[in-house]
Amino acid sequence: MNPVNYLYLAALLFTIGAAGVLIRRNAIVVFMCVELMLNACNLAFVAFSRMHGNLDGQIIAFFTMVVAAAEVVVGLAIIVSVFRARHSASVDDASLMKL
Amino acid sequence: MENLIALLVGAPLLGAAVLLCGGRRLDKVGHWVGTLLAAASFAIGLALFADMLGKSADDRALHQRLYTWIPVEGFQADIAFQLDQLSMTFVLLISGVGTLIHVYSIGYMEHDERRRRFFGYLNLFVAAMLLLVLADNYLLLYFGWEGVGLASYLLIGFWQHKPSAATAAKKAFLVNRVGDMGLSIAIMIMFTTFGTFTFGPVLAATGEASEGTLTAIGLMLLLAACGKSAQVPLQSWLGDAMEGPTPVSALIHAATMVTAGVYLIVRSADIFNAAPDAQTVVVVVGAVTLLFGAIVGCAKDDIKKALAGSTMSQIGYMILAAGLGPIGYVFAIMHLVTHGFFKAGLFLGAGSVMHGMNDEVDMRRYGGLRKYMPVTFVTFGLGYLAIIGFPGLSGFFSKDMIIEAAFAKGGTQGWILGSVTLLGAAITAYYMTRVMLMTFFGEKRWQADAEGHEPHPHESPKSMTIPMILLAFGSVFAGGIFGVGDRFVHWLEPVTGYAHGHPPISAAAVTSATVAVMVIGVGLAYLQYGRRPVPVVAPRGSLLTRAARRDLLQDDFNHAVFVRGGTHLTRSLVYVDHSLVDGVVNGTAASVGGLSGRLRKLQNGYARSYAVSMFGGTAVLIAATLLMRAV
Secondary structure, rough: OHHHHHHHHHHHHHHHHHHHHHOOOOOHHHHHHHHHEEEEEEEHHHHHHHHHOHHHHHHHHHHHHHHHHHHHHHHHHHHHHHHHHHHHOOOOOOOOOOO | OOOHHHHHHHHHHHHHHHHHOOHEEEEEHHHHHHHHHHHHHHHHHHHHHHHOOOOOOHHHHHHEEEEEEEOOOOOOEEEEEEEHHHHHHHOOOOOOOHHHHHHHHHHHHOOOOOOOHHHHHHHHHHHHHHHHHHHHHHHHHHHHHHHHHHHHHHHHOOOOOOOOOOHHHHHHHHHHHHHHHHHHHHHHHHHHHHHOHHHHHHOOOOHHHHHHHHHHHHHHHHHHHHHHHOHHHHHHHHHHHHHHHHHHHHHHHHOOOOHHHHHHHHHHHHHHHHHHHHHHHHHHHHHHHHHHHHHHHOOOOEEHHHHHHHHHHHHHHHHHHHHHEEEEHHHHHHHHHHHHHHHHHHHHHHHHHHHHHOOOOOHHHHOHHOOOOHHHHHHHHHHHHHHHHHOOHHHHHHHHHHHHHHHHOHHHHHHHHHHHHHHHHHHHHHHHHHHHHHOOOOOOOOOOOOOOOOOOOOOOOHHHHHHHHHHHHHHHHHHHHHHHHHHHHHHHHHHOOOOOOOOOOOHHHHHHHHHHHHHHHHHHHHHHHHOOOOOOOOOOHHHHHHHHHHHHHHHHHHHHHHHHHHHHHHHHHHHHHHHHHHHHHHHHHHHHHHHHHHHOOOOOHHHHHHHHHHHHHHHHHHHHHHHHOOO
């Protein structure tokens, strides 16, 4: 199978993720879309690794997974505490960081 | 002998220090200390003079170097003195007349509780003036020059409780500052041109500098001289300076301080000789001031202000003579010395009159005083005859020489200058006769003042009359001693140089013309003030008289041009500052503020809008990278 197709899939997943981040208000969904974008990147890395015949891309994919796992821990903790404080998981409600 | 030179300055300086720092416990003896130290300076001067006379003419200059004042690589200023014939003349005049005025002040200031301080200032003045004429370089001269300015400020404003005196002192100081600026600029040009400001090297090196540079130095020196010597256009302080006690007027504004400008020009003779344009300006300034002062002197009813106008006019003669070059230098100094005698005598006489008249200065309220003050009348009269150039008295010799030298300038210039000096002589005779007649002749015109005190004119005490008598001797004989056999010319020639001028008409004709115009001046004044009673209230007078009463509108001119001009200048500068400078600064601040106000709106707190910015930015970056690759 032509590895370029994996790149198309990665681009599609990334676009879906980006659109979700921009459009959706629910913090959980936004968070899932961020994960989607990260994994789209991983897919692209692995595909390039395969295409170029070396392992650099696969190694970076592992790094990304570690970082994503750490991010999930911190991110979910923040979302839970925000929800407890204001009874809402909408990102637009949490807009106090402004002048 | 040269080690004594510093003592000339040191003695009065010590007096000033002791009297001004000593406090009230010296109140009883202060005037004696001051007088003795001034007299000591004169005695040392006489000893040095006797020593100098014993030497040959070319070998008379003495030098004394005390220490290096500013020791900097490439810039060496010494406290060093030079005593040559020119300095010697001034030393004797300053310390001699100064001592007499000290003696006079003992009586004149007797009832003033600040007499000790007054003598301290007088000593300070004498010390500064001696430093000025003894310095062997321009920087030290400048130091003395400023010291004279300071002392004159303190003395003119001595009665500082009178607002008019305080203002006059300030005015004198400020106008003098304008001239001082000229001197400092001249010294700076000298240093950059010659690398030194010591008299000897500078004056010897004038051949190396371009004429333009020398003209610039000459004009700056002239500006300095105008300030100190009250020449047009910096003359306006002299009349107001009469607010000081009368001995101050005699000391500072007749015999010594105002002569500093003449000294400066004659001392810098080599510079002026090499800069004919500067010389021409000097002559013009002298000629204009000569007439200016004389005209002002004719209109004043205040006896001291009339004499002040006369001083201005006589200094004008000296400046004119100094501008004539080697044919005039000697006569400028000769007139300076004789003028020192008779003008000091006249001022002291005026002070004596005021002393006897409850400090009344208006001549229209005098009249007939010769019966009440015989000594003052005779000494004042001799001074009067000397200043108008009565044949045989000192003013006759010196003024006649200047008039001859003016004619000897040659060409049209010579005729113009000669006529101006003759006209000046006529006006001098006129206004001095007017002063004389209004004060000592005619009916008595004094009245009781507002509180009912009627003045009781009386002769002044001995301490005042003796200096007047001595000065009267000087007024009578000095000219003859100097003039006969050209003694004074031979005395000063080694320092200033001398060229005998040849007037286009014979010397005898010039002398006869001088005497003739003098007689005309006296006659006119007699017709106007001697034969008719003098009105107590001044008549309205012609346009010229009214202008002359206001000092020929000098203050109005200064006010219109400098005060109002300066005000307008500063106002327009303030306007430019507010509109342009502040405008640029405030405009920048406002535009930055406005821009950031708009940018602030981007910071709205919505996470999704930040995400849009980030995606947008990333997209732009990627697009730019691809575009750069493609190119």
